[in-house]
Amino acid sequence: MDRRTLLKSSGLFMGALGLSQLVSKTASAASASKVLAPHALITPSAKTPLLLNFNENSLGMSPKAHAAIISELPAAFRYPDDARAALIETLAKRDALSDKQVTLGNGSSEIIQMAIHAYCGKGSQLVCPDPTFNYAELYAEPMGTTITKIKLKPDTLAIDLKAMREATEKFAGNSVVYLCNPNNPTATITPAADINAWINSAPERVFFIVDEAYHEYVTDPRYASAASLVKAGKKNLIVARTFSKIYALAGLRIGYGLAAPETIARLDTWASIDNTNLPAAIAANASLQDAGFIRRSLDTTAESRQIVTRALDELKLAYLPSHANFIFHRVNSSSAAYRDSMKKLHIMVGRPFDHTDGWNRLTLGTPAEMQAFVKALKTLRQQGLA
Numbered sequence: 161m162d163r164r165t166l167l168k169s170s171g172l173f174m175g176a177l178g179l180s181q182l183v184s185k186t187a188s189a190a191s192a193s194k195v196l197a198p199h200a201l202i203t204p205s206a207k208t209p210l211l212l213n214f215n216e217n218s219l220g221m222s223p224k225a226h227a228a229i230i231s232e233l234p235a236a237f238r239y240p241d242d243a244r245a246a247l248i249e250t251l252a253k254r255d256a257l258s259d260k261q262v263t264l265g266n267g268s269s270e271i272i273q274m275a276i277h278a279y280c281g282k283g284s285q286l287v288c289p290d291p292t293f294n295y296a297e298l299y300a301e302p303m304g305t306t307i308t309k310i311k312l313k314p315d316t317l318a319i320d321l322k323a324m325r326e327a328t329e330k331f332a333g334n335s336v337v338y339l340c341n342p343n344n345p346t347a348t349i350t351p352a353a354d355i356n357a358w359i360n361s362a363p364e365r366v367f368f369i370v371d372e373a374y375h376e377y378v379t380d381p382r383y384a385s386a387a388s389l390v391k392a393g394k395k396n397l398i399v400a401r402t403f404s405k406i407y408a409l410a411g412l413r414i415g416y417g418l419a420a421p422e423t424i425a426r427l428d429t430w431a432s433i434d435n436t437n438l439p440a441a442i443a444a445n446a447s448l449q450d451a452g453f454i455r456r457s458l459d460t461t462a463e464s465r466q467i468v469t470r471a472l473d474e475l476k477l478a479y480l481p482s483h484a485n486f487i488f489h490r491v492n493s494s495s496a497a498y499r500d501s502m503k504k505l506h507i508m509v510g511r512p513f514d515h516t517d518g519w520n521r522l523t524l525g526t527p528a529e530m531q532a533f534v535k536a537l538k539t540l541r542q543q544g545l546a
């Protein structure tokens with residue numbers, strides 16, 4: 161079940177919080193230091209549940225982004241053209257691309273939506289791993305696109321590129337391939353060499369959406385961004401990235417796409433006109449200048465990962481190698497029963513994913529949050545519930 165369906169079906173449009181709680185929480189979080197204390201003691205409660213279910217960065221945004229929003233907010237009576245252009249310029253320079261090779265979206269969700277609307281429809285197919293982040297599928301399905309889901313490899317839960325490729329070869333029409341690297345929910349990577357070899361040799365009728373929402377977290381040398389293919393002039397792909405994850409701007413809704421100028425132009429015809437939120441663009445641009453914040457986020461995520469893997473080892477619960485700000489691990493019951501048990505302790509974990517019952521996706525929050533999680537996990541183990 162995806163985030164949208166989950167929120168609709170549970171009536172939790174504000175995540176685990178009611179609107180009034182969210183507003184008062186936001187007000188009390190006005191001092192940035194409150195949000196940014198990674199080791200502050202956490203006691204989950206009904207009023208302040210621990211949210212480890214949507215892969216957000218619990219540190220909250222970069223203080224530089226926060227200050228930039230406050231200082232630029234009075235300019236929000238103007239349309240965001242300048243802020244949009246400035247952000248595109250920063251992103252292009254960083255990746256040594258031209259401005260025409262970058263576009264912005266209302267989150268990377270809109271980048272995925274633009275690509276699906278531009279390349280899918282009746283007579284075409286979407287090929288995606290299963291399970292994976294399913295927004296491509298959600299946008300493609302109502303357009304009459306054939307959806308071909310290729311199960312992860314049963315032993316490693318790695319993406320089965322060979323089977324995905326065969327699915328495009330068997331299909332007579334155009335294919336759009338969705339590749340999430342690192343994959344959500346498993347946090348595993350697909351080696352760049354394999355992805356690049358396929359994209360470089362694919363016929364024109366195959367288009368790739370490479371979703372790199374968790375790109376900034378990866379340190380494994382087998383991983384590399386598909387942006388190098390864009391730089392090399394390939395036209396059959398879009399790289400989707402987001403400011404919702406390591407940059408901690410999920411609520412501001414901003415993401416971007418990298419592709420050949422012709423591909424960007426085609427995608428842009430499907431974007432919502434004036435889709436850029438001014439504070440979001442300002443905050444994103446400021447975040448890109450804050451290398452210290454990224455370092456701190458990576459360090460706290462590494463510390464949190466260690467806290468969790470140590471506990472999982474101790475409790476003999478298997479887990480996959482985590483290359484993102486979440487980890488996919490075994491539980492000693494059905495996934496749904498485990499989520500319910502955690503929820504009773506005011507900790508929201510994971511969400512349902514196909515073919516992986518007995519596993520849970522856990523967001524790596526701050527070290528203090530993970531200590532609270534580990535305490536709850538051990539309590540459940542004592543009760544025979546985890």
Ligand SMILES: Cc1ncc(COP(=O)(O)O)c(C=O)c1O
Nearest residue numbers: 267268269293344373402404415
């Ligand atoms: C793999 C992946 N892609 C895209 C998104 C959507 O992010 P955004 O907030 O940028 O729309 C998410 C959000 O969880 C994600 O996990």
